[in-house]
Amino acid sequence: MEVVASAPGKVLLTGGYLILERPNAGIVLSTKRTFRASTYPAIVVIISMLLRVLRAYHVQFDANSLTNAIATFQWRIMLYWSPQLSRESMYKLSRKHLTLQCVSSSESRNLFVENAIQYTIAAAYATFDKNKKDALDKLLLQGLDITILCCNDFYSYRGFFFEALGLPLAPEALATLPHFTSITFNSEESHGGNCKPEVAETGLDSSAAMTTAVVAALLHYLGVINLSTSSEDQHRLNKNSMDLDIMHMIAQSAHCIAQGKVGSGFDVSFAVYGSQCDVCFSPEVLSAAQAAVKGMPLEEVIRNILNGKWDHERTEFSVPPLMTLLLGEPATGGSSTPSMVGAVKKWQKADPEKSQETWIKLAKANSELEIQLNMLRKLAEEHWDAYKCVNVIDRCSRLKQAKFSRFILCSLPSKCLLPRWSTKPIAWTVVEGVTEPIKEAVVKALLREREGMLEIQNRMRTMGEDAGIPIEPESQTQLLDATMNMEGVLLAGVPGAGGFDAVFAVTLRDSSRNVTNAWSSHNVLALLVREDPQGVCFESGDTRCREILRQFLPSTSSELLISCFCI
Structure with a gap:
């Protein structure tokens, strides 16, 4: 079963700086440009990679036997892919402590993704009864594969695309870029240094959109929430759902810990609920999340978060017609x-x-x-x-x-x-x-x-x-x-x-x-940015994501397989 969730970028129309303090409000517009997170069993990808390697060396092996062998691992395998950034990470999850340990290159780690995974899985264990926890254990034994892609408008492609090719600065030219275009890196890569993306962000708030998309996809995949994925007007059906509130609380907490501070929270709020006039929550509401850093068991932390007094205020908003x-x-x-x-x-x-x-x-x-x-x-x-x-x-x-x-x-x-x-x-x-x-x-x-x-x-x-x-x-x-x-x-x-x-x-x-x-x-x-008042959405499987990942896998299979079987 594959779950695909998307969360929008934002434009803060009014409220700059003031929105950091209650009771000041800010108008936040969500956009059609989104981050997408797709989630499905990691065992499918691991077997695919392993069979690819075995076939390359002409080794005969039964796929069912491979599946049963991998399922006996005591550590749950988490795979994270970001083809646009040419990044991949593998983690193992401790069932006892619900903590992640990175077993691949530390250069490709993403704290926002790591905290989103940990907090979402902890939310499942914190809210499920014994029968559901047993089913969750079996599901997690298959591992998790998370692929993240984003619309091109989150990053600036002026240098290597427009200027390099001499194209006019027009949205029509920007629209000719392939979906989910790869981001170039600086020259340090060729010298073995810690290379960084050459492109700048355009201010749509990638970290909040990415965190929300991952949390939404995982919560739905694990069965913590059950929001509409088929209705043409799913935002209207879902907007007052308690499931959205759970998603908001988990995403805010994960984003806060990854940032290392408690912000206004409007960036995650709009990604969940869509365009709004927002008054931030009191910082004390996330004191429970900060307690996790000090060693409090994560399940207990999540229960405190879900039972906390979330006093943020939001009013639906959108740009007037015409x-x-x-x-x-x-x-x-x-x-x-x-x-x-x-x-x-x-x-x-x-x-x-x-x-x-x-x-x-x-x-x-x-x-x-x-x-x-x-x-x-x-x-x-x-x-x-x-x-x-x-x-x-x-x-x-x-x-x-x-x-x-x-x-x-x-x-x-x-x-x-x-x-x-x-x-x-x-x-x-x-x-x-x-x-x-x-x-x-x-x-x-x-x-x-x-x-x-x-x-x-x-x-x-x-x-x-x-x-x-x-x-x-x-x-x-x-x-x-x-x-x-x-x-x-x-x-x-x-x-x-x-x-x-x-x-x-x-x-x-x-x-x-x-x-x-x-x-x-x-x-x-x-840019190609336009307002779209809806927030997080669930979509059917995106064939473009699979094709990009299929092209990305051959160059990464061997290294990740070594990491996988060394844990």
Whole structure:
């Protein structure tokens, strides 16, 4: 039985830095770009590799005998493959302590995968009765094979693909990359050094998506949860399930231990539940997970985690209809989020009065943007025919910032007070216009959304200057200003903690093509990322995964087989 789970990457639209502290909220959008984890019995792969080697030396051996021999191992075999990174690891699992021991090269270890495996298996033993534990023992005697692949958008392929081949910086060119393209490594590999990937990440949060995908696949494979895998609308059926809550708690704990710290948790939360407005949990809720590091039995740790008071708050969210999320990758390289967060915290301690003032104003601007986006979603749900026919959105999609502003103001009813466009303190004006209620409501929301985003940009930029870090570097400011002046752009900003990683834009109607073309002229690659509000999903077996693994196995069979039979 094969189980395939996928977990999405994310774009943190608002809440950068603030989301680390309760009760501040952040808007997190999940995307169509995912990490995938497939799980099935390792014994199938081990026998396949062994038969391949035996045939190469013309040795006759019965497959059934091989199966019975391997099944007598006292150690459960865990295989982890990441063909894109040319990495593989083999572990043995102690049933008594539920701990993993790596028996292959330590260079290919992945702490996120290791903790996901340990915590998921411990969750099964912690929640099962005796009969189910006996069945679990038999299942684990077959071993576990975990293959991990991710969509190309998680990593930057500018160097070896676009620049090396002289291709235009266009999403159409990016789409020609084969699925799950391998990641190149630096030259140290040829000298026997500890080589590292040459490519940078694009800010979609690979560790959270990968951890969640592995936990989801294993929980389902082991029978701890049973979520829909066939419905076209499985997210709607599963979103309020207790199984998702179990998945969330286990993934958060594994991710926390692998990171070595307790973060806000929004990165794992969106990967499980999908797009949301999120308030983080209290750090104390993961004190049980941290106790595992100090030697507490893992089964006991898991019981404490599952019975803990998880006080995070989440509200479903998605971009309003007729709007499109775009993500662009500048050529300026990535940023270190942990060091930037550390600098902001240091600034908070050094200047508590000013930092608190900035915090409050930024939280207010974040809240205002959330309110207006929700207002548009509500208008679309309750008055769809009127909403989709409102020519304001259609006409604004063909206007630049200055004309967009004038058009909005001229579309308002008489005696309607609304702010003028400015990053300075808000001024108010009385304008003349038409009187249709739905049109008026849409116009107000659009105007206040842009005003809110401009205020967020201003406050984030100021916070970076005060903390001495490039939350919105000058190059990004110039790019955002140019983006906000493009036809059909409603919002633009730097996602998450900011820096050089990426920029986002929210466009109206079908104007996204104009933006991707304009970004290309600014040396910015528009990724294939689009919002998809659903979180973790289960899929049927992916033949592309099997084909990639089939090509990857011949070069790894001998080494792993030696590791396997030496344990």
